[in-house]
């Protein structure tokens with residue numbers, strides 16, 4: 001039998017600049033109540049353009065003035081737009097605090113989907129239909145932007161942010177269990193209200209850890225998260241995000257989030273192979289490390305070479321423990337949430 005010539009594989013086009021999948025003004029889901037929450041602080045210059053860009057089919061826009069020192073509230077009120085509601089904080093609560101206030105109001109309004117769109121214009125409303133698509137298609141409970149699919153726009157992202165984000169992404173995959181997602185601090189997100197009701201809003205972080213904290217809480221619930229390729233949009237807007245503060249403040253909270261998720265998933269609500277791997281692997285690994293470290297320091301101090309037995313008593317638990325922890329990781333990845341918690345959204349024909 002003559003070998004079938006393999007058809008020449010299609011040349012893989014490098015991903016060009018991303019384009020919105022459909023015109024933003026076409027209502028993607030008639031009958032579905034979409035509410036947009038805009039946390040606002042020091043964005044008076046950008047807020048009107050942001051509100052202009054929100055598609056007409058959005059049911060309500062909740063601008064949360066987080067005790068901003070500029071005149072953004074006056075600018076919003078001056079518009080007199082019926083669907084725009086201004087919620088004001090007496091005291092600054094941080095981006096997370098502002099979003100939670102908006103979430104609570106969206107619940108009161110009976111929304112089906114709540115969207116977070118920042119007030120500084122960095123989130124392109126033209127991508128709103130694309131962002132909602134995984135929710136409308138019943139594939140996810142939360143959909144969020146991913147800036148890393150568009151190399152063009154990525155060039156504008158500050159280098160330290162690029163590096164910081166990549167490192168943070170792995171830690172957050174581990175802490176939240178959403179192993180498929182990337183760019184976790186991307187604040188452009190849409191959430192099913194069905195799942196919002198399951199969340200303890202008081203647990204959500206008030207500061208820049210908001211997005212990470214939300215992903216961890218959704219991971220604890222085993223909600224499904226999907227990424228949507230949306231390019232970053234950086235303009236002249238000021239930023240108050242300190243990269244240093246992130247690198248210092250985040251890891252500890254991520255570890256706390258990981259412990260919470262693992263404790264609830266594998267010990268409180270269920271007991272699976274991962275629970276056994278962790279219950280065996282962690283003590284073994286820690287024992288080996290501590291035992292090894294103690295004998296190593298002793299042999300350095302005394303100059304005595306540790307016996308083979310001592311080395312084996314340290315090394316074996318480390319190797320075995322590490323293997324078991326790796327197994328737990330592999331199974332945790334394999335068992336990531338595969339279906340949304342939310343029932344399909346009803347859509348008028």
Ligand SMILES: Nc1nc2c(ncn2[C@@H]2O[C@H](COP(=O)(O)OP(=O)(O)OP(=O)(O)O)[C@@H](O)[C@H]2O)c(=O)[nH]1
Pocket residue numbers: 038039040041042043066092093094095096098117118119120122187238239240241
């Ligand atoms: N910085 C800051 N932003 C707040 C606060 N409350 C609400 N926000 C709004 O939260 C959104 C996100 O804040 P940004 O400072 O833009 O954070 P970021 O987008 O992660 O950082 P940049 O990419 O540098 O803009 C913006 O719309 C802010 O106006 C607050 O207390 N501090």
Ligand SMILES: [Mg+2]
Pocket residue numbers: 118120122239
């Ligand atoms: Mg911003």
